[in-house]
Each structure stands twice: as structure tokens, then as C-alpha cells.
Amino acid sequence: AASATAQTALLNEFTGDSGSGGLKGLVKAPIAGDSGKYLKGDGTWSTLNPAISWGAPVATWTWSTNVTEIAFTGLSAYSELLIIAYDVTTASSVAIQLQWSIDNGSTYISTSTYGRSGGATTSASVRFTAATAxxxxVHILNFNTASYPSTAISLMDAGTSPMLSVDTTLRAKNAFKILNSGTANFTAGTIRVYGKA
Known part of the structure; x- marks a missing residue:
């Protein structure tokens, strides 16, 4: 009888798809260093797409001097944003707002085109009724596309806030700012922005 090696040599080798379908067969053995990889449909061993995870922040603000608003620009590459703010304090109890921009921060959208789960439309895409700390x-979907409504899902540790806000006007955004409803300063804290294409 033929050896296992000889019999294996008679079998077809798995061929991945390159546009017209692949062929079933034996898969090539992974080489040293491939233990963390998976087999793709094109027949290659590959690592997970980095876009699946958030990775490092694409922008960060850390308090160094008092300001009434914080702008994040140059975000046109991202369809999805995750904004995480912690230990953010203000000089007095005010509503914290987020407004979007379609011209990279030259102007910010302040017209009432945001549908909110918490009530009527408002001049801010996200609005928190916050304490001083x-x-x-905030998780934003469809940020840089005009094909679908931009949607913001928000959570806060204190105060009240709408859980969902939708921009009822289709437009591609590329920047946003966080500001107070009054003139109170941001007096401490860190805000990190993560993005996915």
C-alpha cells in the first residue's frame, strides 16, 4: 500500500478564490509564526483586520488651560467614531453639547435638524444635562457619509441625556466640537476620539 505521504501527494491542493471561485483540497500547512493567523477565502494566512478593533486614539484632548469648547478636526477618513470622556469638569453645572462640522471646523451645524430620542430636535447633535463633573x-455611525443619516448613541454617568440622536439632514461630516451651553469653562479632564474607516 502507498504511504500516507504518497497518498496525500495525489490529493488536490486547496485553491482560494480570486474572483471566479476556488477549489477544494488540502490546505497548506501554516509556517512558523502563523499561530495567530486565520485562513482567508483567497487561500492565504492572514492576521485580523486592524479596522475590526478601535486601536489607538486618532485625537486626544487633555486639559491644560480652561476653555469653553474643544474642537476635533481632520476626521474625514472615519465613518465611525467613539468618543470617551472622563473626569471632565466644568466651572458650573451646564449642558454639555456636541456639534458637527462639514467644513473641517470653519463652521459648526447649529440648526435644529437633529432628531432625538429625548424629545424635539435641538441645535446640538448630542446634549447632556450634566453636573459639574x-x-x-458617544458612538457615532455614518459620520463621513452623506448616503445615510449620522447617528449618535450616548451614555453618561450622571445627569440626563438622550440615548439616541439622528441628523435628519444627509451630509458628510469631518469635524466636531464639544461645548457648554453657557459660558462655563472646561476645567479638567481628558477626551479621547477613536475612529474606523
């Missing part, structure tokens, strides 16, 4: 998370 807070932490919050």
Missing part, C-alpha cells in the same frame, strides 16, 4: 461615551 462627568464621564460620557
Amino acid at each position: 462627568s464621564a460620557y461615551v
Whole structure:
């Protein structure tokens, strides 16, 4: 009888798809260093797409001097944003707002085109009724596309806030700012912005 090696040599080798379909067969053995990889449909061993995870922040603000608003620009590459703020304090109890921009921060959208789960439309895409100190998370979908409504899902550790906000006007955004409803300064804290293409 033929050896196992000889019999294996008679079998077809797995061929990945390159546009017209692949062929079933034996898969090539992974080489040293491939233990953390997976087999793709094109027949290659590959690592997970970095876009699946958030990775490092694409922008960060850490308090160094008192300001009434914080701008994040140059975000046109990202369709999805995750904003995480913690230990953010303000000089007085005010509503914290987030406004989007379509011209990289030259102007910010302040017209009432945001549908909110918490009530009527407002001039801010996200609005928190906050105490003087807070932490919050905002997850934004369809940020840089005009094909679908931009949607913000928000959570806050204190105060009240709408859980969902949708921009009822289709437009591609590339920047946003966080500001107070009054003139109170941000007096401490860190805000990190993560992005996915």
C-alpha cells in the first residue's frame, strides 16, 4: 500500500478564490509564526483586520488651560467614531453639547435638524444635562457619509441625556466640537476620539 505521504501527494491542493471561485483540497500547512493567523477565502494566512478593533486614539484632548469648547478636526477618513470622556469638569453645572462640522471646523451645524430620542430636535447633535463633573461615551455611525443619516448613541454617568440622536439632514461630516451651553469653562479632564474607516 502507498504511504500516507504518497497518498496525500495525489490529493488536490486547496485553491482560494480570486474572483471566479476556488477549489477544494488540502490546505497548506501554516509556517512558523502563523499561530495567530486565520485562513482567508483567497487561500492565504492572514492576521485580523486592524479596522475590526478601535486601536489607538486618532485625537486626544487633555486639559491644560480652561476653555469653553474643544474642537476635533481632520476626521474625514472615519465613518465611525467613539468618543470617551472622563473626569471632565466644568466651572458650573451646564449642558454639555456636541456639534458637527462639514467644513473641517470653519463652521459648526447649529440648526435644529437633529432628531432625538429625548424629545424635539435641538441645535446640538448630542446634549447632556450634566453636573459639574462627568464621564460620557458617544458612538457615532455614518459620520463621513452623506448616503445615510449620522447617528449618535450616548451614555453618561450622571445627569440626563438622550440615548439616541439622528441628523435628519444627509451630509458628510469631518469635524466636531464639544461645548457648554453657557459660558462655563472646561476645567479638567481628558477626551479621547477613536475612529474606523
